[in-house]
Amino acid sequence: MSLADKYPQEVKKILAKYPPEQKRSAVMPLLYLAQRENGFITKAALEDIAQMLEISSTNVAEIVGFYTLYHDSREGKYRLQVCTDLPCALRGADRFLEQLCGNLGIQVGQTTADGVITLEAVTCLAGCDRAPLFQVPGVDEYRPFFLVQIHRLL
Ligand code: FES
Numbered sequence: 001m002s003l004a005d006k007y008p009q010e011v012k013k014i015l016a017k018y019p020p021e022q023k024r025s026a027v028m029p030l031l032y033l034a035q036r037e038n039g040f041i042t043k044a045a046l047e048d049i050a051q052m053l054e055i056s057s058t059n060v061a062e063i064v065g066f067y068t069l070y071h072d073s074r075e076g077k078y079r080l081q082v083c084t085d086l087p088c089a090l091r092g093a094d095r096f097l098e099q100l101c102g103n104l105g106i107q108v109g110q111t112t113a114d115g116v117i118t119l120e121a122v123t124c125l126a127g128c129d130r131a132p133l134f135q136v137p138g139v140d141e142y143r144p145f146f147l148v149q150i151h152r153l154l
Contacts, residue, residue, distance in 0.1 A: 002048045003034055011052075024053045027063055031070055040071040068122040069137055076111040076118035081135050084121045087128040096132050097121060 004011045014029045027049060034045035041064055050057040064070040068081060082088075082097045097108065100119060104112055111118040127133045 002052075003030065003045060004048075004052065006037075007033060024055050024059075027053055027055070027060060028067075031060070031064065035070060038074065040074050046072075068120070077116050078136050078138070079118045079120055081120045081122040081125070081137065083123065083125045083127075083131070083133045083135075085124040085128075087124075088132040091131040093132040096134075 010033055011030070014026050014033065015023060017029075018025045030049045030052070031041055034049060035041050046060050046064065047057050050060045053060075061072075064072050071079070080100065082093060082100065084093050084097065097119075101107055104117060104119060106112055106117075106119055108119050108121045125133050125135055
């Protein structure tokens with residue numbers, strides 16, 4: 001079933017934001033919608049979006065590959081993304097990441113055996129003034145339980 005079949009109102013609303021000749025600009029919100037269902041973008045959803053926007057699936061895949069907020073495979077329930085760009089590296093990101101690997105018993109790119117955490121190294125998270133920085137997409141507010149869990153990792 002296509003994205004437009006599953007979520008007709010949302011797809012219509014997204015596409016209405018762009019002039020028809022610029023509908024390719026809707027790729028990011030459509031990817032976000034596709035990812036909401038499974039936590040990652042399936043190959044079928046990628047093809048569906050490409051067809052809907054009349055662009056190549058390679059173009060859509062490039063966007064998925066470039067932005068760390070999009071995922072092309074199912075991983076852990078939470079993705080712990082540690083920035084390793086220069087400002088964060090200068091403030092100890094590599095050491096932080098190494099400690100996380102040791103405490104979690106996994107390497108970067110791997111998921112814990114319980115399927116809860118996937119550890120990723122990412123580029124600038126746009127918070128260089130607070131370096132070193134990490135984020136957990138989908139957790140957009142401070143929750144005591146989550147903070148306790150994070151503190152156990154450190
Ligand atoms: S370099 Fe890490 S947030 Fe910018």
